[in-house]
Amino acid sequence: MSTARRPAPAVPPEPPAHEDARDSVARSSALMASGTLVSRLLGFVRTAVQGAALGAGAQVGAVTFDVANKAPNVFYMLLAGGVLNAVLVPQIVRALKRPDGGADYVNRLVTLSLVLMAAATVLLTAAAPLVVRLYASQKWEGDWVALATAMAYWCLPQVFFYGLYTVLGQVLNAKGRFGAYMWAPVLNNVVAVAGLVVFLVVASGSARQWSAGDFDPSAVAVLAGTSTLGIVVQALVLFWPLHRAGFRYRPRWGFRGVGLRSAGRVAGWTFAAVVAGQLVFVATTQVTTAAAAELDDLGLQGATNASYTPAFLLFMLPHSLVAVSLVTALFTRLSASAAAGDTAAVRRDFSYGARTVLVAGVLATAALVTLGPQIGVALFPAGDGRFVGQVVAAMAVGLVPFSVTYLVQRVFYAYEDARTPFTVSLVVALVMAAGDLVCWLVVPAQWKVVGVGVAMSASNAVGVVLGLVLLRRRLRSLDGRGLDGHRLLRTLVRALVVGALSGGAAHGVTRLAAPLGGAWAVQVGTVVVGGLVLLVLFTALCRAMRVSELDALVGPLLRRLPLPGRR
Secondary structure, eight states: OOOOOOOOOOOOOOOHHHHHHHHHHHHHHHHHHHHHHHHHHHHHHHHHHHHHHHOSTTOHHHHHHHHHHHHHHHHHIIIIITHHHHHHHHHHHHHTTSTTTTHHHHHHHHHHHHHHHHHHHHHHHHTHHHHHHHHSOTTOOHHHHHHHHHHHHHHTTHHHHHHHHHHHHHHHHHTTOOHHHHHHHHHHHHHHHHHHHHHHHHHTTGGGGOOGGGOOHHHHHHHHHHHHHHHHHHHHTTHHHHHHTTOOOOOOOOOTTSSOHHHHHHHHHHHHHHHHHHHHHHHHHHHHHHHHHHHHHHTOOOOOHHHHHHHHHHHHHHIIIIIIHHHHHHHHHHHHHHHHTOHHHHHHHHHHHHHHHHHHHHHHHHHHHHHHHHHHHHHOTTTTHHHHHHHHHHHHTTHHHHHHHHHHHHHHHHTTOOHHHHHHHHHHHHHHHHHHHHHHHTSOGGGHHHHHHHHHHHHHHHHHHHHHHHHHHHHHHHHSOOOOHHHHHHHHHHHHHHHHHHHHHHHHHHHHHGGGOSOHHHHHHHHHHHHHHHHHHHHHHHHHTTOTHHHHHHHHHHTTSOOTTOO
16 A cells, blocks of 8 residues: 555635625624724824824923823733733633523623723722833933823723723624724724813913923823723723623623633733733833933934834734734634634635735835835824834834734634744744844934834744744644645735835835925825825736735625616
8 A cells, every 4th residue: 555645635616605704704804994994093183183282202291191101001912902802702702602602601701801900900000100110211300200100190090991892892703793892992082182182271382391390280180081081981882782782791700610711721821922022012112212312312303202102003004904804803703613623714714814914914015115204294294204104114014924923823812722822922022122122222313213113023024934834833733734825925926026016106206206395295295196106006916916815805895885887
């Protein structure tokens, strides 16, 4: 008998039922993306109003509020955004198969999550001075630290409501109700913008003199308090769609014997992964805030931590619109397929998601790299937007690896494996830490934050390579097949060619517009014209080179538009 290994069978054509499922995923993704887009646009409005109210760059109002309001976001990522997102959906999907529909299990899981979040919030708020010192530069003066601490007391209670928002949102996602979770942040931004407008009235102009002593208690309460109020509204509004979905939360105590051990194991490894990332983020924040202090001392201009934050928002926009929306819709399906042992379905959904994210990410990368400085000035005219643009251009090189790694992690979480994502996150953190060290010791003050963006891209590139290797090994161990690598590689090569050609054309537009000067109207016009050239050429080249993933993303949506002649 021959012992030669038989070749793996060809991937069978995808059945029509799977195409219908893709249409459903596309519709859910579009609903989430629309909410994310509105929220992000309001977020940029919020940032612009904040720039008008507090200034930008190295000014005291901008950098102290950035640190105070950053702390709850960081701890949210640590305690809720990472752990709960990884744990809740797979656990709830499995629990829905129980005789009671998973009601008892979900109530206990939610109760445990909220108790932990409440305890963490109390401890963090009490430790506000230490939290500020953790993220503030050691070069800050005492009045800067005192102001940031006063703001942090108002901002840190956000942690609990971020956690509540995440828990309720993941219950909705597990039930296939995706829209409310992505639309709730719209209300948060509306409240926050209104608070900034009220702050402008309360401050009566004195706060914009950039002395820490000019921020009296009422100004601090309005500025930081309304920021927290927005998160409160964002969380509480989810109770309404949950009620409509038939979920009735009843606190249930007693966590032994209900199958929470696997959830705890996943949560532990996920928590460790997020800790590794956030420890490095402390170093990153030290570099960016030190850049602000050095530039202030030297009387120079350049990117600071107040530039890094809006740049990161820009970087996250395409990731949130496509990757987060698509992966959130896929995660429930991946979890169900993994629980059923259907490895082929897991591979199929991963391949579809990765190729779609890849094509959309290359388009966004081309736009941010070639038009980054112009986009920065167009969006943030009150501050020095060109520095924001420089930082986001450096970050954008790592956008595709970042988004694909996000999907890779969710596949492992669907299998209730958080240890492998921890390994990937640890390696990414170590590469990023090395980059922060280089920026701290070697890079001049004007370019420290841009260097941080470069280090971020490098760490994301390392992470995606490692993640794909480990995921290929995992799937091969289950059914002898890999990652649908041929289609992934073919899509990557074609998308990179298309992105380079269309990005080059957009760059040509910026060169033609350069002699017209740096006025705001010129930069806006450059973004509009360059963006249209990029989009049209990218779409045309995708069709010419048969990059079908673009049609797979928008086709199911366009077919549902009420176009003339369509019945």
